[in-house]
Amino acid sequence: MKTVLITGTSRGIGRETALAFGRAGHQIFATMRNLENGAELMRYSKQESLPISIHQLDVDSDESVAQCIQEIASDHGPIDVLVNNAGFGQPGSVEEVPIAEFKALMETNYFGALRCIKAVLPNMRKNKSGCIINISSISGKIACTPMGPYSASKFALEAITEALAQEVKPFNIRVSVVEPGIIDTEAAVRCSLMINSLYPQVRRFARLFAEALKTPTPASLVADKILEIAESGTWQLKHPVGPDAVPFINWRASMNDEQWVDWNAQEDTDWYDAVEATFGMNCRPEKLEKEK
Helix, strand or coil, rough: CEEEEEEECCCEEEHHHHHHHHCCEEEEEEEEEHHHHHHHHHHHHHCCCCCCEECCCCCHHHHHHHHHHHHHHHHCCCCCEEECCHHHHHHCCCCCCHHHHHHHHHHHHHHHHHHHHHHHHHHHHHHCCCCEECCHHHHHHCCCCCCHHHHHHHHHHHHHHHHHHHHHHHHHHEEEEEEEECCCHHHHHHHHCCCCCCCHHHHHHHHHHHCCCCCCCHHHHHHHHHHHHHHHHHCEEEEEECHHHHHHHHHHHHCCCCHHHHHHHCCCCHHHHHHHHHHCCCCHHHHHHCCC
């Protein structure tokens, strides 16, 4: 049995990950910013008698992270596995998303993970044992409008994960990054509702998400991969997850930078035609579909 701290467990991938580890018999410290959002997780935990306890932790706060992790370590011993899942998405064009939103994304998605990493590393390094799993996205590998603000935070997380893995491997600490594709979460649903923008890419990307969510990939698929990474002892650094993750990554790799820019800068009709030809997805609005 391992002691596992997971951030952002009130819903989605975080909640499913806490349940997956709990069902596997590990001691779970499920953390979230607002404890009132933990009712659903606790209901499952009590029903199944899972070893899950909920703790308040705001990854945006140095004090909150330090206090929570210190209290857990004092009461239960050092953390064996850290899963940095807390995060959110803010799609939109570079021009229209306020600077404050860019900063908030970096504060949670990047600095939040970094705070937790720095809090658990001393004990992991001392014990020459540990596992750190950072939850990124294929948006951490592909900069696609209108996901620029979100991608910037996930690119940063990918970079620090790669550097960290090099630093701590001599101390027998494993580091991995998980890169989900489009997963059936509240965040993905919000992306499917983006329509108001000066830029057409925002509207049509929303339609791509909406079409992808017609055949949803459950958050539990990502949770199962996270559990597998922790239990398997793998040293593999990057783990794309979901039926569209590797295809999206390979799609980007098939183009040079200028081709990528041109592909995403096409006029609406050409872009919808290209998406259908490439992915077999008809994302056209009703008007364009009739005209076709």
